[in-house]
Amino acid sequence: MPTDTKAGGLNDEHTAEVTDMTGPTSQLTGDVVGAGDPRYEAARFGYNHLYSHHPQAIVFCGDTRDVVNALTWARHNDVAVRVRSGGHCLEGWSSVDGGLVIDVSGLKSVQIDAASGLATVGAGLNQLEAVTALGAHGLAAPTGTEGSVGLVGATLGGGFGLLTRSLGMASDNLMAVEIVVTDEVNGVKAITVDDTSHADLMWALRGAGNGNFGIVTSLTYKVHPLPHVTYVKATWTGLDDLREAFDAWQHSAPNTDSSLTSQLEIHCGEIRLLAALCAGSEAEATKLLGPILSVGEPQVTTTTAPWADIYAGFQIPISEEAANWKFTSQFIIQPFPTAAIELIGQFMAKAPSPDCNYFTNAFGGAVKSSEPTGGSAFAHRDALFYAEPGAGWGVRGGPAADEQLTARALAWIADFSESLQPYVDGAYVNVPNAGMADWATAYWGANLDRLRAVKSKYDPGNVFRYEQSIPPATEG
Numbered sequence: 011m012p013t014d015t016k017a018g019g020l021n022d023e024h025t026a027e028v029t030d031m032t033g034p035t036s037q038l039t040g041d042v043v044g045a046g047d048p049r050y051e052a053a054r055f056g057y058n059h060l061y062s063h064h065p066q067a068i069v070f071c072g073d074t075r076d077v078v079n080a081l082t083w084a085r086h087n088d089v090a091v092r093v094r095s096g097g098h099c100l101e102g103w104s105s106v107d108g109g110l111v112i113d114v115s116g117l118k119s120v121q122i123d124a125a126s127g128l129a130t131v132g133a134g135l136n137q138l139e140a141v142t143a144l145g146a147h148g149l150a151a152p153t154g155t156e157g158s159v160g161l162v163g164a165t166l167g168g169g170f171g172l173l174t175r176s177l178g179m180a181s182d183n184l185m186a187v188e189i190v191v192t193d194e195v196n197g198v199k200a201i202t203v204d205d206t207s208h209a210d211l212m213w214a215l216r217g218a219g220n221g222n223f224g225i226v227t228s229l230t231y232k233v234h235p236l237p238h239v240t241y242v243k244a245t246w247t248g249l250d251d252l253r254e255a256f257d258a259w260q261h262s263a264p265n266t267d268s269s270l271t272s273q274l275e276i277h278c279g280e281i282r283l284l285a286a287l288c289a290g291s292e293a294e295a296t297k298l299l300g301p302i303l304s305v306g307e308p309q310v311t312t313t314t315a316p317w318a319d320i321y322a323g324f325q326i327p328i329s330e331e332a333a334n335w336k337f338t339s340q341f342i343i344q345p346f347p348t349a350a351i352e353l354i355g356q357f358m359a360k361a362p363s364p365d366c367n368y369f370t371n372a373f374g375g376a377v378k379s380s381e382p383t384g385g386s387a388f389a390h391r392d393a394l395f396y397a398e399p400g401a402g403w404g405v406r407g408g409p410a411a412d413e414q415l416t417a418r419a420l421a422w423i424a425d426f427s428e429s430l431q432p433y434v435d436g437a438y439v440n441v442p443n444a445g446m447a448d449w450a451t452a453y454w455g456a457n458l459d460r461l462r463a464v465k466s467k468y469d470p471g472n473v474f475r476y477e478q479s480i481p482p483a484t485e486g
């Protein structure tokens with residue numbers, strides 16, 4: 011692999027050969043960063059510094075042609091590919107040693123048609139950029155809560171956050187995509203997919219699309235007028251109120267008015283409730299949250315403002331976040347008994363670092379009722395809530411984390427997740443459980459066989475494969 015765009019017959023400009031979005035060329039185009047490039051170190055890392063890969067090169071694509079050319083080149087040269095947008099894959103699977111990372115983070119186009127209620131955006135937008143762009147038109151679509159996460163990466167696996175009980179999963183609002191897929195022996199083509207054209211692939215991309223079928227280059231969303239949101243933050247100091255607060259939350263949050271979505275986070279020294287009420291008042295929000303806010307003496311703040319302002323306001327700069335992360339994902343369909351809540355308190359009390367937490371997001375509401383017309387591969391609509399034991403440690407930009415601390419953090423998260431297994435059901439593909447024996451069933455349940463058939467149809471050569479990619483139906 012060349013280390014600059016001029017070596018080895020590569021061009022440094024977009025070539026014109028590919029005009030019909032099929033792939034007759036096998037030249038890499040776009041901005042190619044190889045191992046000798048001074049930008050390589052920064053370019054090869056994703057969000058989670060626990061994982062470090064050395065790809066042959068990263069190609070930063072500027073348009074769909076660059077993506078077609080990159081995939082064509084990789085196929086002709088028999089080089090492994092990984093697709094990357096926001097780079098937040100928690101297990102580091104959007105990169106690979108010795109392979110080609112096809113990075114679409116430069117695809118930043120935005121077209122909003124308020125009249126039709128549709129927005130088409132490039133696959134390079136992160137969630138903050140998408141929320142901001144829609145907010146400028148008084149519109150919103152559901153996304154996850156961390157602004158730096160790639161919109162495409164969150165959406166293709168499901169995508170939930172503080173608008174979810176009101177507007178559904180991000181993937182429920184996905185109406186169409188442009189995607190670059192393999193074709194024939196070494197071919198590549200860009201196709202448009204929606205509920206009438208390639209409907210089986212559209213279904214699969216709503217919940218199982220990450221790195222499995224092709225490279226999404228643009229996404230069309232249904233968007234919603236949203237004049238303002240009331241945001242509530244409540245904090246309980248210490249964990250003394252944990253049992254009562256958690257129990258009140260798990261019985262109320264998944265069943266309350268669907269315009270309210272809330273998250274409960276358990277940290278080492280405090281409990282935090284975060285809630286968003288779509289288009290409601292502060293009095294309505296605190297009334298709906300009454301069962302939880304009446305536990306103990308939380309400190310409560312409320313803000314009513316445009317969603318884009320609130321969303322931007324709760325972001326934490328990446329530079330201030332821990333360098334290393336290990337999360338595991340779980341869905342809960344029956345309320346936790348007291349024993350499970352006590353386990354959370356016991357594990358948080360011995361957390362190996364201050365950035366560890368237990369995160370939850372209420373489901374119910376539109377998650378249950380708003381499956382799109384063409385259906386969706388997302389398999390957890392009956393969950394009461396999503397939950398995630400998470401360990402964060404090490405200083406970003408600082409020296410590598412102490413090995414003993416890393417070992418302690420990994421052991422803690424493994425024990426924590428394992429101890430809750432009797433009370434949970436399924437897992438979330440966007441927060442992968444590496445090493446889980448039955449991961450595919452945990453992510454997609456009864457949808458797995460259909461997903462394998464779609465995989466065989468669109469990627470029969472299994473070009474898009476990684477540690478937990480969907481195996482084609484023909485494989486064992």
Ligand SMILES: Cc1cc2nc3c(=O)[nH]c(=O)nc-3n(C[C@H](O)[C@H](O)[C@H](O)COP(=O)(O)OP(=O)(O)OC[C@H]3O[C@@H](n4cnc5c(N)ncnc54)[C@H](O)[C@@H]3O)c2cc1C
Pocket residue numbers: 056057092093094095096097098099100103104114133153154155156158159160161162163164165166167168169170171219220221222224225226227440441
């Ligand atoms: C700090 C943090 C907070 C999070 N919070 C939430 C949350 O609130 N809600 C939620 O639902 N999830 C959340 N997640 C999980 C998040 O949705 C996933 O990590 C997501 O897949 C990351 O997308 P990305 O584009 O940033 O990552 P990447 O590493 O770029 O990609 C993630 C996966 O998608 C594939 N992919 C990327 N681009 C494309 C493309 N164009 N076409 C096809 N496949 C592609 C990659 O190959 C990889 O498999 C969070 C993750 C982190 C790290």
